[in-house]
Amino acid sequence: MSNSSTIVAQATAPGEASIAMVRLSGPQALSFLQKIFRKKKLKNHPLPSRGRGEDLLFVHEGGSWEDFETHKMYFGEIMIPHPHPSPFGTGVKDGTNNIPLSPLGERVQGEGVVLDQAMVVFMKAPHSFTGEDVAEIHMHGSPVVVEQVLKILVGLGATSAKPGEFSKRAFLNGKMDLSQAEAIADLIASKSELAAKNALSQLGGNLSRLVESLRQDLIQVMSRLELGFDFIEEDVALFNPKECLLVLEKIKTTSKRLLASFQTGQLYKHGLKIALVGKPNVGKSSLLNAFLEEDKAITHSEPGTTRDVVMGEIKLSGIPIQIYDTAGLREAAHPVEQEGIKRSENLIEKADLVLVILDSSNPLTLEDHQILEKIKLKKHLKVANKIDLKPGWDLKTVGDQIFSVSAVTSQGLNEILEEIQKLFLKGSLEIDSGFVLNNVRHQKILQEVLVQVENVGAGLSRPVGVNNYSPIPEELLAEELRLIARLLGNITGEVKDEHILDEIFSKFCIGK
Numbered sequence: 001m002s003n004s005s006t007i008v009a010q011a012t013a014p015g016e017a018s019i020a021m022v023r024l025s026g027p028q029a030l031s032f033l034q035k036i037f038r039k040k041k042l043k044n045h046p047l048p049s050r051g052r053g054e055d056l057l058f059v060h061e062g063g064s065w066e067d068f069e070t071h072k073m074y075f076g077e078i079m080i081p082h083p084h085p086s087p088f089g090t091g092v093k094d095g096t097n098n099i100p101l102s103p104l105g106e107r108v109q110g111e112g113v114v115l116d117q118a119m120v121v122f123m124k125a126p127h128s129f130t131g132e133d134v135a136e137i138h139m140h141g142s143p144v145v146v147e148q149v150l151k152i153l154v155g156l157g158a159t160s161a162k163p164g165e166f167s168k169r170a171f172l173n174g175k176m177d178l179s180q181a182e183a184i185a186d187l188i189a190s191k192s193e194l195a196a197k198n199a200l201s202q203l204g205g206n207l208s209r210l211v212e213s214l215r216q217d218l219i220q221v222m223s224r225l226e227l228g229f230d231f232i233e234e235d236v237a238l239f240n241p242k243e244c245l246l247v248l249e250k251i252k253t254t255s256k257r258l259l260a261s262f263q264t265g266q267l268y269k270h271g272l273k274i275a276l277v278g279k280p281n282v283g284k285s286s287l288l289n290a291f292l293e294e295d296k297a298i299t300h301s302e303p304g305t306t307r308d309v310v311m312g313e314i315k316l317s318g319i320p321i322q323i324y325d326t327a328g329l330r331e332a333a334h335p336v337e338q339e340g341i342k343r344s345e346n347l348i349e350k351a352d353l354v355l356v357i358l359d360s361s362n363p364l365t366l367e368d369h370q371i372l373e374k375i376k377l378k379k380h381l382k383v384a385n386k387i388d389l390k391p392g393w394d395l396k397t398v399g400d401q402i403f404s405v406s407a408v409t410s411q412g413l414n415e416i417l418e419e420i421q422k423l424f425l426k427g428s429l430e431i432d433s434g435f436v437l438n439n440v441r442h443q444k445i446l447q448e449v450l451v452q453v454e455n456v457g458a459g460l461s462r463p464v465g466v467n468n469y470s471p472i473p474e475e476l477l478a479e480e481l482r483l484i485a486r487l488l489g490n491i492t493g494e495v496k497d498e499h500i501l502d503e504i505f506s507k508f509c510i511g512k
């Protein structure tokens, strides 16, 4: 499949950097590159002088200026081709002409204005990321220069790429399947080493191969079933329900295994959210600082110090753990504090785990009991802080499992971390299949597959008829199996649906 437009976008992150890369993809990639770039001899390989006015001549070793061998990097200059208006104003007089100076202070010839020095590479279709003609321009990472280059290319006729458009083209040109394209987005967004490793495994095709082999097994069974329709007169049972059941069983086991790994995949991808919750002054902010070993949140002996949510991150076995310090929960009079309390309550909803902080040095109050009541259905741990001080109540009154800690001495913090590890990370760090499911779209598809497989399986398990005929009408069975195959195909994008594709690729970043 080929696209008639040539798209352009910055492929590197926006902002100042040593290098920025602008990428073009499409049939005119080369001609646009030729219009704005001139190869230049590197200083240590000087060209023989060509006389006055030719000292800015660009190298065209072997062939003309326009020749770009595929997959070869060239050094040179980005030019604003005339008659494109100069972004540097009307120019500086050099005695003979009103010729603008580039920011590099270079004189400008009839070719145009020099914008930057650059390295460029042209990759001829189909041997490129998108499978189309691709040109990459590696320039200095100045947002001003990058913007100019993009403007010029758009002025020449290139189209600004939509988010994920390069990857979408790569997918449509058969360079990778859908789950691999999704893996690129995941790899870029990885928050932990494990997430990156998992995305790389998906990019390498681990998920695709698994799903595709199941789909192929199913297609074989389906083709035998459909062949049977043609031989209906001859009373030959080509289709064997037992064989079909075996294939369905395999799909079921694999789907279940992948779905079971989803929580781990999410953990790799997003980490864990932990909320420190409690009435004012129990030491929530002090505990956040103690976990982070950093003075991040303001602490004070006056209750109601924290108004906003403050987040800090630590790593536990490579998994990012986001710890949120919240405003103390109480009946607050001040509207700002009320807003803070509302935010704390929202956070309780979103958190994977709530640490309810109690002050061990002062007797429990009604507020403590109300908070304990409020979170009793959430996954939570009870934590008695300030155990470096004289105890104010018997910790056993709130149940058997309570963690005794001190934000001042850091005593007891490791026990909490070990418990978190036990609750969330145990077993999830050893991936036997080399891959865990981490994508909500894949999860939804596999859930549908499972329901469908269980339905068909239940029907097929009924006693078989004479000659092993299927216990459910074969046309109906064929339809059901086709649906499962189609669902599996949606994971790898074997079945192309424009809406699904737009939805997936629109979540990518621009330039990817």
Ligand SMILES: Nc1nc2c(ncn2[C@@H]2O[C@H](COP(=O)(O)OP(=O)(O)OP(=O)(O)O)[C@@H](O)[C@H]2O)c(=O)[nH]1
Residues within 6 Å of the ligand: 278, 279, 280, 281, 282, 283, 284, 285, 286, 287, 298, 299, 300, 301, 302, 303, 304, 305, 306, 307, 326, 327, 328, 329, 385, 386, 387, 388, 389, 405, 406, 407, 408, 409
């Ligand atoms: N001795 C002792 N003092 C602590 C400990 N943790 C906190 N404090 C003190 O308790 C007071 C309140 O601490 P914060 O961390 O600000 O309490 P908070 O729960 O964040 O309070 P709000 O933001 O008002 O909800 C401060 O004076 C802290 O120094 C502890 O483990 N031991």
Ligand SMILES: [Mg+2]
Residues within 6 Å of the ligand: 284, 285, 286, 298, 299, 305, 306, 325, 326, 327, 328
């Ligand atoms: Mg606080």
